[in-house]
Amino acid sequence: MNPDGLADSVSxxxxxxxxxxxxxxxxxxxxxxxxxxxxxxIGKSCRFLPGCIxxxxxxxxxxxxxxxxxxxxxxxxxxxxxxxxxxxxxxILGENNLLMVGCYVGHDAELTGDGIFANFTRINHxxxxxxxxxxxxxxxxxxxxxxxxxxxxxxxxxxxxxxxPYAIVQGSPxxxxxxxxxxxxxxGFSRQTIDTLKKVFRLIFNDSTNLPDLxxxxxxxxxxxxxxxARLLTSLRKIAxxxxxxxxxxx
Amino acid sequence: MEISVIREIDPRVHISDKARIGPxxxxxxxxxxDAGTIVKDRVTIVGRxxxxxxxxxxxxxxLGAFPQDLKYQGKPTYLIIGDGNYIGPNVTAHVGTxxxxxxxxxxxxxxxxxxxxxxxxxYIDNNTYLAPAVLLAGHIRIETGAVLEEMVGVHHFTxxxxxxxxxxxxxxxxxxxxxxIFGTGKENPTLPAVILGAHHEGIEKANxxxxxxxxxxxxxxxxxxxxxxIRIKIDRILNQRGVSEVxxxxxxxxxxxxxxxxxxxxxxxRGKIPPEAxxxxxxxxxxxxxx
Numbered sequence: 001m002n003p004d005g006l007a008d009s010v011s012x013x014x015x016x017x018x019x020x021x022x023x024x025x026x027x028x029x030x031x032x033x034x035x036x037x038x039x040x041x042i043g044k045s046c047r048f049l050p051g052c053i054x055x056x057x058x059x060x061x062x063x064x065x066x067x068x069x070x071x072x073x074x075x076x077x078x079x080x081x082x083x084x085x086x087x088x089x090x091x092i093l094g095e096n097n098l099l100m101v102g103c104y105v106g107h108d109a110e111l112t113g114d115g116i117f118a119n120f121t122r123i124n125h126x127x128x129x130x131x132x133x134x135x136x137x138x139x140x141x142x143x144x145x146x147x148x149x150x151x152x153x154x155x156x157x158x159x160x161x162x163x164x165p166y167a168i169v170q171g172s173p174x175x176x177x178x179x180x181x182x183x184x185x186x187x188g189f190s191r192q193t194i195d196t197l198k199k200v201f202r203l204i205f206n207d208s209t210n211l212p213d214l215x216x217x218x219x220x221x222x223x224x225x226x227x228x229x230a231r232l233l234t235s236l237r238k239i240a241x242x243x244x245x246x247x248x249x250x251x
Numbered sequence: 252m253e254i255s256v257i258r259e260i261d262p263r264v265h266i267s268d269k270a271r272i273g274p275x276x277x278x279x280x281x282x283x284x285d286a287g288t289i290v291k292d293r294v295t296i297v298g299r300x301x302x303x304x305x306x307x308x309x310x311x312x313x314l315g316a317f318p319q320d321l322k323y324q325g326k327p328t329y330l331i332i333g334d335g336n337y338i339g340p341n342v343t344a345h346v347g348t349x350x351x352x353x354x355x356x357x358x359x360x361x362x363x364x365x366x367x368x369x370x371x372x373x374y375i376d377n378n379t380y381l382a383p384a385v386l387l388a389g390h391i392r393i394e395t396g397a398v399l400e401e402m403v404g405v406h407h408f409t410x411x412x413x414x415x416x417x418x419x420x421x422x423x424x425x426x427x428x429x430x431x432i433f434g435t436g437k438e439n440p441t442l443p444a445v446i447l448g449a450h451h452e453g454i455e456k457a458n459x460x461x462x463x464x465x466x467x468x469x470x471x472x473x474x475x476x477x478x479x480x481i482r483i484k485i486d487r488i489l490n491q492r493g494v495s496e497v498x499x500x501x502x503x504x505x506x507x508x509x510x511x512x513x514x515x516x517x518x519x520x521r522g523k524i525p526p527e528a529x530x531x532x533x534x535x536x537x538x539x540x541x542x
């Protein structure tokens with residue numbers, strides 16, 4: 001263990017192994033049987049529960065030289081695995097994430113922050129999770145996929161393509177089920193905004209083809225003057241112009 | 252012969268002389284472990300956890316950690332494990348929450364396999380089988396003899412009935428009636444799970460008399476074989492003369508679930524102390540309450 005890298009107020013449980021290059025900031029609590037290795041940096045007031053492994057080498061990077069940056073106020077529950085990155089940026093966890101029992105975060109994944117990931121959520125390598133995302137049990141997020149902000153994934157869903165923000169997605173492969181009203185309400189969105197988003201979702205995802213037409217998107221943008229709608233449409237345009245738009249075809 | 256003595260046990264822990272604790276175990280201050288229990292290596296037992304006799308707790312399990320419920324305020328809550336349970340490797344079980352009744356309970360002679368998760372305020376009765384990676388959300392009741400196969404995920408406030416079976420990789424979002432198999436059928440693999448029929452092994456295991464057994468098979472067949480309204484069929488069964496006790500419990504379970512929100516009878520206990528917790532109220536009352 002490297003005591004130089006640990007702030008004074010860090011508490012470390014028994015049988016925990018902390019590698020030489022690890023740096024841990026104030027008030028972080030690390031329980032027993034935790035392994036933290038590699039070039040891992042951990043912020044303030046994080047909590048690590050027994051059995052989690054952070055900064056372990058990945059299949060792409062067996063030497064384990066990559067970085068792993070964990071910001072403040074993250075709770076990492078039992079048996080979570082977070083791999084070290086292989087790229088320059090490394091694996092990044094933003095602030096206020098809760099990773100429940102048995103979650104897996106692959107190398108170079110980016111969790112922007114404020115997410116709650118239920119048990120056994122697998123976030124594969126290079127995936128990007130935007131803010132305030134909630135996942136249910138056994139969700140699998142494929143490599144290089146972006147999950148939109150305020151999104152919700154139901155149990156056993158497989159996220160094989162980018163998802164738009166504010167959406168509830170379900171199934172394997174997933175379909176878009178509607179607006180994540182409950183989460184938006186909890187995050188302090190006004191009723192009016194939620195209703196607007198709901199109308200837009202109806203317009204876009206309720207027709208028979210389920211494929212957003214770029215003309216249709218432009219029309220919607222003119223009708224609804226709302227920053228959240230604009231954000232949704234920007235994301236949808238990106239998905240629609242991507243080479244593989246299977247996601248929005250499925251009905 | 253004890254070889255390894257590398258373990259961290261708080262002096263306040265109450266461990267019976269006849270219990271065996273393996274190496275690299277961390278056992279917190281408010282834990283009590285009764286005679287005959289074997290705790291293998293790298294096990295962490297924290298929180299207010301009471302473990303009965305003759306349990307086996309396998310490698311890497313974490314029992315009694317604080318719940319994953321964000322509404323939990325940090326008050327003393329309990330995890331109570333009965334006798335003769337097998338708790339597999341990397342199993343996690345959490346203590347209860349204040350709003351859910353302070354108690355998580357695992358009964359007697361349960362088999363909880365590897366990496367299963369028992370969340371806050373769950374009540375597991377006796378003789379159940381939880382396969383590897385079974386995921387129980389909070390406030391769930393699993394009744395005696397139920398079988399949950401691999402990777403079953405159960406929604407909050409669900410009840411899994413007596414001697415029922417949930418097939419592998421099923422998302423359970425409503426109550427599973429006793430003596431039935433619940434799962435996704437061959438014709439509809441992606442749709443929400445349905446009741447597939449009677450659980451023969453469960454009914455055999457339940458030690459029923461032959462006439463009860465036959466009545467039960469008939470009732471399950473009648474209630475769940477077609478899509479017509481269940482309430483009418485149950486009324487018809489209950490109005491017959493000489494309905495056996497076990498069929499009556501099945502019908503009552505179904506009626507309760509039907510009247511519950513989203514088909515879950517325990518939704519009524521949201522934010523309330525459930526009846527199962529009353530048995531343990533003396534533990535909660537003993538705690539020094541903050542003024």
